[in-house]
Amino acid sequence: MLDTGNFVVFNSDEDIIWQSFQYPTTSILQGQHLSAGMELFSSVSETDQSTGIFRLKMQHDGNLVQYPVDTPDTAPYSYWSSFTDGKGDNVSLNLDNDGHLYMLNSTGFNIKDLNTGGYDDTNRTIYLMKIDSDGIFRLYSYRLDRNGNRSVIWSSTSDKCAPKGLCGLNGYCVDVDREANCICLPGFAPVIEGNFTAGCERNFSSDSCKSDDGTIQYTIQAAENTVWEDNGYSEVTSTTREECDTACYEDCNCEAAMFNDGKCTKQRLPLRYGRRDLSNSNIALIKVGIYSSINEPRKHADEPKDGNGKVHTDILIIGLSLIGFAIMVLVISGALILCSRVFRYKRFSTDSNIRLCEIVAPISFSFAEIVAMTDNFQEEIGKGSFGTVFKGTVMLNGLTKVVAVKRLDNISNQGEREFQNEMRIIGPKFYPVQDIDPNH
Secondary structure, three states: OOOOOOOEEEOOOOOEEEEHHHOOOOEEEOOOEEOOOOEEEEEOOOOOOOEEEEEEEEOOOOOEEEEEOOOOOOHHHOOEEOOOOOOOOOOEEEEOOOOOEEEEOOOOOEEEEOOOOOOOOOOOEEEEEEEOOOOOEEEEEEEOOOOOOEEEEEEOOOOOOOOOOOOOOOEEEEEEOOEEEEEEOOOEEEOOOOOHHHOEEEOOOOHHHHHOOOOEEEEEEEEEOEEOOOOEEEEEOOOOHHHHHHHHHOOOOOOEEEEEOOEEEEEOOOOOOEEEOOOOOOEEEEEEEEEOOOOOOOOOOOOOOOOHHHHHHHHHHHHHHHHHHHHHHHHHHHHHHHHHHHHHHHHHHHHHHHHHHHHHOOOOOOHHHHHHHOOOOOOEEEEOOOEEEEEEEEEEOOEEEEEEEEEEOOOOHHHHHHHHHHHHHHHHHHOOEEEOOOOO
16 A cells, blocks of 8 residues: 555566556545546445446547446536546546646646645645545545644536436435425425435326226326426427416326426426526426325315305314314213212212111110100010110111110120020111119
């Protein structure tokens, strides 16, 4: 590897048998040249050095030309040229140590200076020319000091939209504040979001035009002041723009049309090499399919509106509002039903506990309360071996209930056990009250 960056292979006699400077691919360093018939290619991006979509060719006719890749070496596909054709069949592009970029013919005569040179020619700076990923041919200077600054000292064009194919198929380039911006044709969207060179694709099928099933209606939409590769298949002369619209609209093979100064050319997709040129009056007319209701009539984009669009919008807004209101009512109703069920459950639980207590658990009363219940033991309704049963009334949960009150005649262990047995067996149903006379 030489200090110039040239990778050289020598044989045993120290003769050069191969050197990288003779086979440039993406760039040219100082001291290197691009011979007739050789090409440089752009990279995909600054970080991806694989082959991109642009090329620079030193042609045998002496012309240095830039093209998109995979295109013929003919004028319709070029987007920059040195205009040195006819200067010989062995012209070369050269770069000197002072940044001078120029072209020599086979006799060594300078036929064109691309720049004047005269930059720093010390070993503190190196020069490199290449096609960047945006398709523009640039010459850079690199400082070899601590800062390592890189500067553009020459470029083939300042028009960022000049490279053909920058925005891919069905996209066109617009210069905004000296920067390239890619826009898709009407009815199209990017194939890969963020990768503008991948182009644009449409959101409907062209076969639907021939089927005429009514599921798609068509409009003609315009991209004004745009220029494209001319790939027309039919020309309609002496027309107005409206007539050009109609001619494409009624032809299922027509997917687009170019209208310029009364000339209408029908086109098939894809369209390529599109860019906006405000000095050019060409209008690209694009047939755009829009999915619609069956049997809905087709309309041109520029036909008068009859107000149905606004009515449909109003209906849509009202419908969405009603749906939102219905959902809100359902949510509120559900919440109320849930609260009601919780309340009923709690009340049911409380009532059940009360009824359970009434049925299962005996209720204790004082002797004075029992005297009041039985009206001082006025009505005797039965007599047992250990006591007398009286009729009484008691208020439970707001209801008056008739109860039997058994009054023990005397207190003994046998009598107490007998009374407890009665309570366990039939007490919850017949004997909710007992009385022990403190005097007996």
